[in-house]
Structures are given as structure tokens and as C-alpha cells.
Amino acid sequence: MLKQIKYISLIAVLISAASFAQERTKDTLDSEVVNVVKPYTPTVADAFKIKETPVLDDDVNTTKKEIKYNIFSIPVASTFTPAKGKAATVNKVKPIKLYDNYASLGVGTYTTILGEVYLNHELGRGENVGGYFTHHSSSGGIDGVLLDDDFIDTKLHVNYSQRLRDLSWTLEGGGLYQKYNWYGLPKPYFDATTADTLDVGHQFYGGNVGAKIKLYDYLIKDASVRYRRFGDNQGSGENRFVLKGTADVPIQDELISTELTIDYINGSFSRNFYTDSKINYGNVSFGIAPSYQLTQDDLTLNLGVNLVYKNNTGDFGSSKLHIYPNITASFRIIDELMIAFGGLEGGLKQNSYYDFAQENSFVSPTLYISPTDQKYNLSVGLKGKLSNSISYSVGGYYMNENDKALYTSNPVFVEATEDYQYGNSFGIVHDDVKTFSFVGELNVDVNRNFKLGAKAEYFSYSSNSEAEAWNLPDLKASLFMDYQIDENWFAGAGLFYVGERKDQFLQYSYIQDITSIQETVTLDSYFDANAHVGYRFDDQLSFYAKANNIADKTYQRWINTPVQGIQFLVGATYQFDF
Template identity: 35%
Template sequence: MKKGFTLFLSLFVFSAIFAQEKKKEQAKDTVKTEVVNVITKYNPKIADAKKIKKNPTIKLLKKSEKKKLEYTIFSAPVASTFTPKSGVVKGIDVGVKERIYKNYLAAGFGNYTTPYIEAFIHHSTRFENEFGLSAKYLSSQDNVSRSVLNSNFSNFNTSFFYKQEDRYFHWKATLNTERNRYNWYGLPSETPYTESTISLINPQQTYNYLNLIGEFNFIDSYIDYGKISAAYFTDDYGSKEILANFNAKLDFPLSFLHLGLDDISVKASVEFLKGEFNNSYTDKNKVTYSTVTAKLHPEYKLSYKGFSLNTGLKIIASLDSENDITNLFLFPEIKIQREIIKDYLNAYGGLTGGLKTNTYKNFTEENPYVSPTLFITQTAETSNFYLGFNGKVNNNISFNIVGILKTEEDKPLFFRNNSKSDGTSNFSNGLSLLGYEYGNSFDIFYDDVKTTTIFGEIAYDFSKKITLGTNFQYDMYTVTNAITKWNLPDMQATIFGKYKSDKWYATSNIFYVSDRESVIYNDAYPSSIKGTKWLANFVDINLNGGYHFNDKFSAFLKLNNILNSNYQRFANFDTQGFQVLGGITYKFDF
């Protein structure tokens, strides 16, 4: 027992001593001298910024050090030619800034018993809306010399608009009205009319026009604008015409293709025309017309190697419900321009076409002596090719010259009606003649016409006060069915000049129109054509000017037909001789 305990105790002590030696030996072998990197997260505070007191030191490399600059000055005497002079600073003469007024009233009177009144009233508010009202009246009560019928006229036009600017779009509403009175006073010279016949002729015609327009301009939108218009036109003979149209322009983006392309603009329109005349020139049957026209015009603009290119396609569908005719037109459009000599010479050209809707209203504006018996149809411009040059010779002289080749189907030509009276009677076939049935009115003759045109213009800015210029147009016509190019001149030219100073202003115009041809009949209606009558060329010189008494009051003077020429724009319709009209203008603000 004692031996066993003694043996156990001896083994325990030996094990404890061995374990201590083992640990000491292990600690000595494993612990080494090393650099310990302690990585911890640093969260700076605003207050820590004040603790940074030293600026960083930047050391440059040897090759980046600045080199010492060594230089030597060789002085030599230079004779000075500069002699200072006393004086004042020379400024730029910008002139006196003219004050612009929003409203004005003008009134005047001239020979031929010609009263003239014009007014414009405009007002805008800080709430981004505005409205305006304008009115103009001009008449001539005395007759043209050598006219046996009344030849007086009057024009009265008014316009009212209201405009509102909103956040995403602007809109504007406009109402236009017109009342114009004329007389068919151009009796044919080849037919002698008795005094009793002339006394029973009533040549007066009055045109009434009403037009309502709504416009919308969008901001930052794919729709640029939209326009709605409705017009109503009548006369003293029961003629009626309604014209309604809608126009819009849209932009379609191509950025989604990632090709760097610009937007494609598309113009779209729908037009409705309907009208009627109580009778035709040949009988008492009504003349009616009605067309619906839809147009789509995509257009794309781009630039390439100095060329500005505009390409498009006009797609037009037209429905003539009166004649049960439907037409579809495709007119390609190309416009190109390039700078040849920078800032001095540009070349441009193109090919286009289109479909024009003729209206009774438009014909009366060009020739107020048409009869209320017209056949109305559309004119197709099948091709229009042009090539021209524009630019400037220097900073004062600019120019433009262009050649045009144009082909038109159903181009309207003014064609004089044959008289239904032999000069001794006011009746035909037992019916009383109307005021336009004495050979003193015009019909419309439609023909396919090819036109070659050369047009040129030049302007010269002589000084800040004086501008001079001229333009000319020479036309060569090829007709298909007509005997000749009725009432179309070969040559037209204009010379103009403008002068403006602080107090005085003046504008002069000299017009030249070459010979034209009109028809002559063998006898009273119905009769064949005897031949043509030449209308002589004419020169018309006009001068308009005035004097400013102050910012608000000024006087004006208009001189027309200074040469007192007795010419005719249309066959048998003499114009007034020398005309003078003077008056005053008052400008003001509310």
C-alpha cells in the first residue's frame, strides 16, 4: 500500500516538472520580434479639421526644377513719332432711341373725295394676356375720268384678337371682317352704248367677309402648333362661300435610334370648301362647288459637308363631291443650299409642287371685277424646279437671282365676258340684264401652263438713312388650250427707295408692267372670238412720306400715279390719275 502510494506520488511530481519545462521551452521558441500592423476604422469629426496644422510638403523631381533664366538686353535708340494730342473721347452715334407706342389713330383726306381713317388699339396685362383691335376705312367717291358708270369704291376692314399665355401652351383667337364695295364700270369700247341703256345699268357689287381663327402654340411638346379657321364670304348677288381648315405641325423624335438624327417635322391639314352662285353666265342654273382636301407633309432637315438639305414628301388627297372625282397626289420636295464663297455667295435650288385651292374670295382680291358666275376648281402645280444664287458684294450691296421652271394644271386666267347687250337694250331673251352682263366683268379660264421665270433683285444700303433697291421678273408662258396668255404680263419691275431721319421719312416706288392681252368678240353674246386686244404697258410712280413733330404727332402725305398715267390693269378699266392723300397720325399709350 505504501509502495503504491509512493510510486503514484513520484509519477505525479515528475509529470508536473516535465510540463513546466515543456511550456517554458515552447514560449521561448514561438514568440518572435515582429512588426504588428493594427488596422482600425477612422471616423473623422468636424472638430478634427482644426487639429491639422501642418501643410503638406511637396518635393519636385530633379528634372522638374525651374531653370535659371539668363538674358541680355541690347538697348538701341528708337525715334518716336507719336505725339499725344488733347481732345475728347469719340463715341458711337447710335441715334435717338425711338419711343414705341402701343396705339395709334390716323386720319386723312385726298382728291377724288377720298376719306381715310385707321386705328389700332392694343393692351396687355401682367397676367400674360393681351388683346388688340384694328380698323381701316378708305373710299373714293369721285368717278374715274372717261367712265360713264359709277366707278367709286370703298374698303372697310376690322380685326380683333385676344391672346393668352398659359404654362404649357399659348392660344390666340382672332375675328376678321371685311366689307368692300366696287363697280363694274369698264364697259367695252368696241360696243357703243346709248345713254338710255347706260342709265339703267347698276354696276355696284359688295363683298362681305367674316373669318374666325383659333391658334394654339405648345411649349416643349411634340405638337408645335395647331390652327383652326372658318370663313364665310358673300356678295350682293346671293353668292355664298364657306372655307374651313385645320392645320397642325408635329415633331417626331428619332433620338431612340441612337444615330444622332434630328426630329422629323410633319405638317398636316384638312380643308373644306363649299360655295354656290345663283346662276352661271350662260343660263339661270345654280353653280355649286364642294371639295375636301387632306394634306400630309413630312419634312426632314440635315447638313452634310457644307450642304444644307431639306427633303420632304407632300401627300395630298382631294375629293370633289360635286363632280364625284377623287385625286391622290404625291409631290416630292427637295431643297438644297451651299455656301460657295464664305459670307458672299450662296447657291440654292430645289424641286417642289403642290395643290392650290382656288376660292371666290381669292379671285376677288386679285381682280374685284369678276362676275358672280365662276366655275371653281383646284390648281395642281405638278413641278416647280428652281436654281438661284444670293449673297452680297460688300456690306452694303446684296443680291438674289433665280431661274424657275414651273408646270401647272388648271391655272386660272382672267378672261373678259362677252356683252349680252348690243348697246341699245338692257334685255336679253326677255330677261333684264344684270350689272355684270354688259361685257364689263371677267370669267376664269383654266388652262395647263408651263412658265419659265427669271427673277432678280438687288438692294443697296447707301447709308443708315437711305436704302435703294430694284427687282425684276421676266416670264415666258406656254399655254395648251387658250389662244394666248390672257392678262399675263411678260415683264414686271420695281424700283424703290427709302429715307428715314429723326424727323423726316419717305418711301418711293416705281412700278413697270409690260403689255398684256385681252379678248375681243365679233358680236353680242353668244358670239365667237374676233381676236385679241393689247393693253399698253405702264409706269406708276408713287411717293409716301411724312414729318414727325414729336413722339406722338406726325403728318403724312401719299402721292400716287405721279405721272398722271391713264393706264388699265384690266381691259376697259381705267385707273385714277394723279392722287394725293394727306393727314395726321397720333400715337399714345393708355
């Protein structure tokens, strides 16, 4: 309103001034009429806001009545005194003390002794020395066995490591002593009379030295070297030297991960199964496997090739260059819930007397050993998580192998002069085998105290020269469980199932003109259940009890070699620091 009054006053002054000016110039200027035309341009000042609350002009205005509130107050005596508030506290779990060393000892039925010691000591910052010692032995006593079935398995390993700013390295060495028996004398072809004339003990000796180095921020990432000597009390001996290294090779601003391998093996047996002719075997292989990884969104693809040149140095085999695919891929279909994977891989697998003896302790010292040419292994499957506590994996595999090593029962040799020539030992035959398999696995971590896992595998084989894929099962399954009952008690169990296998029984004469006996034998499937329970006395000392082969089935893992029945073992474990 004040602005409007101000504008009106200003206009009046301008009009008066204009009139005064006209009177002053009337005598000298002629009068003219000038019309000024200007369009109206409103401004903000010309607008006014309508009042939101209009003024009421009613004839009758009602007046609100005044209301008074009263309370009926009665004094109440109280002795309550509020306590001072305290902040809520969280019950802290006592941290578990971790020790660097432990020793365990157990004894059980069949005069079984199970011992284990693991040591690790820090000499200084980044400098450690350690090792382990294991011993497992039994005096035997399997029902129905005509020969000694005791065994000893002792291993020792020591290491020294140091971690520096740019690299870390380790020196290690070890040895082993093992004793087994060829106790699988076939009945009723032989009886106690023959058994009393045999000494079927077979002892293994071995030692190894090696070194590892790992580099940080270098093109060469790591390297390792190992030498192993292995032999037995039958005049056998084997030397193996393996050198491996990985490096990142830059090519046009891209890094190609490359693995280099040199694998040398040389060994001999004092005779073959039938004659006194010596067996010599050996080869050296040179491998290079470059690989390039491509990552895009949810896809990870590794493209590579594996080149291996094998130079034969033994009595049999040939030198050859092998080219294998090395392709793997994974694709996240639904984050971590479902991941598809697949691959096409291959390689030259170096077989050795050491590996065969560790897998089948009843092999004879008369093996023809050569590497297995795995032309390709095709895989495809899914893996992921059904929830935070449940993970799964399913997959199908198709593998094509040349010169695959198959265990088969050695024949009953009529002109036997050695203790392993009575059908109680195993040899090796090589054949081209194609394998189709399907694998499913499920792991459940209900909580920190309970874990459950299951795995099932189905196999189908196609052999080329041999009648069967000897001693390879058609089905394998396993189930394990670990349960931390409370702060002190813990328990666990393991169930294993192995399906049917096929082997052969042979009788052969090298001199006599007799009809050879050859039969295909089907080994029954078997089920093995193991369980253990333990009590943790304190942070350092705990006690345990184990039961193996609970079903008390003297099944045969290999033909004519039944295992021990139900076994019980009790022991204690002590953890400590130096």
C-alpha cells in the same frame, strides 16, 4: 576654383591613407601590382566657361575724356494754370419711344378717305388684346367712264392672346365690307344711253374666326384653325375651313418634321353667266408633308414629299390622290457672300371666290372654281451679300400647273339680263400652263437712314387649250426707296412697271343666229410712280403727304377699266399708349 582645391585635397588624403595601409600590412601581405583601367568620363564640373570679355594686354590703353554739359537757363514768367482733366463723354442718341397703338387719317383727291387704327393692350403678364381697323374709299370720277366707279374697302380684325410657360395661344376674328362697280363698259359698243339703265354696284361681305396655338418642347409644335364666310349681294356664298398643324415625329433617333392639312371649301352662285342654272363647287383635301433635314458643313438639304388627297363635293371635278416632290437645298459657296439654292416642289392650291375677288374686284358672280394642280416648281439660283450693306438674289424657275385659273373678259351677251353681262366683268377659265421665269433682286441699306431696293421679273408662258395665258404680264419691275432726311423729316418713293398682257373681246348670242365676234386685245404696259414725304412733329404726332400715279396715266390694269389719274393725299398719324 574652390571645388577643384577641395577635390585635390580629397585625393591627397586618400593617397596617404593608402600608403599607411600598405606599411601596416607589409609584414603579412605579399606585394602585387594591380592596374586599374577606367575610361575617362567627363562631368560638368570638368568644364569651364570662357570669359566673354578677355583681358586686354595692350601696351597703350586710351582713357576717355570727361565731357561736361552746361545749359543757358533763362527764367520765363507764365500765368498758365492747367485745368483738371475730365473723362471724355459720348453723345448719347435719344432713345426712340415705341408706342403700342396708332391711328392714321388722310384725305385726298377723288374724295379719297384713308383711315387706319391699330390697337394693342397688355391686360397682364403675357396677356394681350388688340386689333386693327382699315378703311379706304373714293367717290370716283375717272375721265371717260360711263358708269359709277366709286369704291369702299373696310376691314376689321380683333385678337386675344396669352403666353404661358409651355405654350402660347391666340383667338382672332374679323369681318369686311367692300363695294366696287363693273364700270368697264366697252366703247363704242355702248354709250350713255345703255349706261343709264345699268346698276353695276357689287358688294362683298365676309367674316372669319380662328385660333392658333404654339407649343414649346413638345413633339407637336403648332396648330391653327380658321373658318371664313364670304358672299355678295348677288346671292353668292362661300364657306372655307382650314386646319393646319406641324409636328416632329421621331423615327430611329431622327426627327421627321411633318405638316398636316385639312382644307374644306364649299360655295355656290345663284346662276351661271348665260342661264339661270345654279353653280355649286367644293372639295375637301387631306394633306401630309413629311420632311427630313440633312446638314453637313455648308450644305443644307431638305428631303420630303407632299401627299394630298382631294375629295370632290361639287358639281364638277373628281377625287384623286396627288403626290408632289418637296425638296429644297442650299450650299454656302463663299460664306454669306454667295449661297446657291434650288428646289423641286409642288402642291395643290385651293382657289376660292374670296381670293379671286381680292385680286380682281371686277369678277362676276358666275365662276367655275376648282383647285390648281401645281405638279412641280423647279428653282435654282444664287443669293448673298456683296458687302455689309448690299444683298442680292437671282434665280430661274420653271413651273408646270394644271387647271391654272386665268382671268378673262366676259363676253358681251346679246340677251343680257344682268348688269355684268355687257362685257364689263371678268370670268375664270382653267388651262394647263407652263411658266418659265427669271427673277433678280437687289437691296441696299446704305445706313440706318437710307434704304433702296429693286426687283425685276421676266415671264414666258405656254398654254395648252387657250390661245394665250390671259392677263399674265411678260415683265414686272419695281423700285422703292426710304430716306430719313433728319430727325424730323422723312421721304420715300415707289416705282412699278408691268409689261404687256393679252385679253379677248367677245360678243355672243345664246339665241340669235349671229356671227360671234372674238378679238385678241393687247393691253399696253404701264408705269406707275408714287412718292410720299412726312414730318415728325414729336414722338407721337407726324404729318404726311402722298402722290400716286405721278405720271398721270389712266392706264388699264384690266381691259376697259382705266384707273384714277394723279392723286394727292394729306394726313396725320398719332401714336399712343393706354
